[in-house]
Structure formats: C-alpha cells, structure tokens
Amino acid sequence: MHSRLLTSLSRILLVGCAVGVGASSMYGQSSTSTPPEAPTSRIDVFLGYSYLAPKGSVATPQADGTTFTDSYSSINAGAIGSVAYYFNKYVGGQIEYANHPDGNNDGAQTAQAGIIFRFPVQGMTPFVHGLAGGVRLGGPNDEPFAAHPYTWGPALTAGGGLDYDLPFMNHRFGLRLFQADYEYFHANFGPEVYVGGRANPGNARLSTGLVVKFGNITPPPPVQYACSASPTSVFPGEPVTITGTASNLNPKKTATYTWSGQGVTVSGSSSTGNIDTASLAPGSYTVTGHVAEGTKAGESADCTAQFTVKAFEPPTVSCSANPSTVKPGDSSTITATGVSPQNRPLTYSYQASAGTVSGTGNTATLSTTGAPAGSVTVTCNVVDDKGQTASSTTTVSIEQAPPPAPKTQTLCTIQFDHDKKRPARVDNDAKGCLDDVALNAQRASDATLVVVGNTAAPAAEPAKGRHHHEHMEADLAAQRAVNTKDYLVKEKGIDASRISVRTGTTGTNEVDNYLVPAGATFDTDVTGTTAVDESTVKPQARTAPPAHHVHRKTAVHPAPGATSN
Incomplete structure (x- = not known):
C-alpha cells in the first residue's frame, strides 16, 4: 500500500509540474516583458481533481468471535472544491468539499472549514491551510464480508499548495499546480458483527485544478506628493x-497640508505655500511639504523643493564723452549709462582730473576752462540703494592752444622839439632810440618797421592862413618820418624795404617807431595813420642848412626857421 501511495503521489506531482511548465511557456510566448503584478483577489474558488491515499484499517468482529482486520486502499478518482474568502492580502477563511467515491462502499466525503494563509508573489501564490469538519467514510470491503456502511465522523486537514496565475482576463484565472494535504479521519461503525469496528486512517491527499478569482483587496496606491518652487532663484525681497x-488621494477624505523649512518661514495651509525672502541671507534653502489624509501607512507623503537666494549683484556703468576732443575752454557732455541687474535705483557722481565737471544725473558737463592741453580723465561713478558701487572712465583731449597772433610792438619815440630851425632833422638825441629800433629789427629778421611822423598843432590863427599851416604840418610830419627811415637805412644798415613811413595824429613833435612781426597787421593794431608817398617826400641830410620859406609842390613843407646842427 505504501508503494502505491508513493507512486500515486509521484504521478500527481509530475502532472502538476508539467502543467505549470506548459502554462509558464505559454505566458512567456504571449509577452516578452515582465508580466504585470496580478491583483490580489478577495475570493478564490477552486475546482479540481483529487487523489486520496488513506493509511489505516478496520478491525471487524466476526461471528466466531474472531476479528478480521482490513486496510483501506487508495482512491484514484475524486473531486474537490473550495471557496476561500480573504480578509486581507494574506489571511482568509475557507470551506471545502471533497468526494472520493470508490464504488465498493469504501469511499470518503469530507466537508470542512478553517483558515488559510497565502503569500502572493509575482505570478505565484503559495498557501497553507488548516481545516476541521466531518467525513462520511465507508469501510474497506473485502469479500466475502459485508461492507461497512457509510458513517459520519470528525475530520482534520492540514496542508498547502501553489497557485500559478494565468495571464487571462486580468489574471482572474489561476492553475493550482498542486495541493498536498494530510487528513485524519475517525469513524465508528459500531459493535455489529461483520460491519462494526472503528477506523482512524491518516490520509495523503493530492489535488490539482483551476482557480477562479473574484474581487480585489489590493490596497490603494500610497499617497504621493511632489513639490516645486517658483521661481527657483531670487534676490532678497x-x-x-x-x-x-498630491496624487492618489481618497476623494472621500479631507487632506491636510503643512509646510516647514530650516531658516525659512512658509505661510499657507493648502497645497500652496508662500515665502518672504526679504530677511533671508544669500544661499540655498529647502522647504518640506507634508500631506496627510489619515494615520495609516500610505495615507501621507512628504516632498521637498529647493530655491536659491542670490546676493545682490553690483551695478555696472559705462562712460562716454561727446565730443571727445575739444579746444581749450570748450565743453564736453559726459554720459554715464548705469545698469543694475536688480533694477535698483542708482545715483551718479563725477570727477575730472582737470577742468571742472558738473552734473548729478546720468549726464554731466566738463568745462575745460583753465585746463592745460592734453588728456583729461573723467570718472563716472554709480551707487545703488544697497551701497554697491561701480566706476568707469572716459577721456577728453584738449587741443594745444594756437600761439597768440603776433601783434605790432611799440618801440621808442624820438623828439623833434630841440632844433627850431630844422624841425624835421634827426638830431643826436635820437640816436639812442634809433639804435634800439635797429637792434630789434636785426633780431627779428622777418619783421618790418613802421615809423610814424607827427607834428604839434600850431597856435590859433586867422582862418585864411589855417589851411596853409595844416598843409605844412602834414608835410613836416611826413618829412620827419622819411628822415627817420633814412637814418635807419644809412646809419644802421636796415633794408629800406623793411621800413614803412606814415603820418599820425598824436599832435606831438615826434616820430613813433613800431616793430611789426611776421603775421601781424599794422593797420589792425595801430589805427589813425596815413601812408607817406615817398616819391614826393625826399630825405634831408642831417647836416643840411635850414630851409628857406619856399613854396614847394611837395607833400612836405619844412617848418620856418629850421636850422641844422
């Protein structure tokens, strides 16, 4: 009997393994990816084939006072069905009915209930169970004795098995690869002869079949929470x-939100929090958010978000001048363009290495009055309301001042009041002055000389003679100028072409001497003189006797009574 029990058990295990391998292969052909996790069922209904191998005997009393002992045989044909209701993912209650008829009045029917534990894994569900109930058991039937009638008695079952999830209809079907149980039966057939006795067999039961799954007790997905900061980088203030x-919240429950952060105060009790950064130092900060809809696992979640407070950036400034080159005394406009990265208010100021600069806005004026020729550096400064500064420079070139236009120089003056008889004669007193005139002319070889003769106005006289004396005065002034030029040419060797003669209106008996540098204009510098026509006024020798009162047709009339030294 033991050999038959082992042989049958081996057959059942081989069939179960073959079916499991075939199902796995079929599943593998249906998808090359990892199978999705099957839902955790609420109710499992199992229907299948069952093999029963009892080990035990019945001692039946005989009429002759002896006892006949007969042993149970394995029952190859059987059916089994069970319903398991799970309270959670792992523990449930189970009722089971199994029928193993033999046809010889020695079969067994069981109806039991108990507890079942399962351990779902990916694609597989191992389980163990313990059952208690009743068994309707018949006795062994060996002719010529009468069969023992079916009798109800207690039954106990302990065992386990392995279910394989089939990839059909969202894993609602499974294959019970095997269910292996040990069962204990007790039956009391009574004291009757031929049909009495007691049976206490221990049974090995092997089952396989199809599992149909109903319901779903997979716990809801845990609450998830994600946070974000906007903006992620700010300046203080x-x-x-x-x-x-939040996701996976139960709409039937009210979620609560809280915020926290190290060194950060977050205001708000909803899914949005606000942060005032005015008092925060530059750096990185992390804010933690918490959402909860209950106290159980999976009903709350945390999230974090980071933001950065940047240090205020200093302003920048550029500086330009227009025009960049000026003449001495002219002005230039200085323009400063300041930029604050945070649009802070800016204040401008200026300094100049020469001249004066004025202005407080983004433009200023550089005055070069009094500044020497060359480059002037102007510094443009800007400061924001946080005290951060920036500077930039520009240059303004002051042109070299042109040399002043040459001017006519006044030299010495010679007098003609000593020789009353020869009022136009250049006497010895004039030598010192004219030596100096000649020396100036020699030093400035590109300069010219102008000698201007003058004469004093005569005393009042009748009108009929006034015109005659005025004409004589003009002639005397011209003669004095011509005589002075003659002295400079003959006595001092000055080129005659360098000397011009003119008459003036000073009303004095003298000759004024002028040095006219190259580029100077005598008529601009000295006004009121008249050029002498040297073709009509000839020079007089210094030793010539005094001239008589003779009317000449010349432009010069010597004064009456002029004498020579």
Missing part, C-alpha cells in the same frame, strides 16, 4: 511660491 501636487 522677491517672493517664492511653493506648489505641492
């Missing part, structure tokens, strides 16, 4: 908003 996004 700029607001930051933290937004939390």
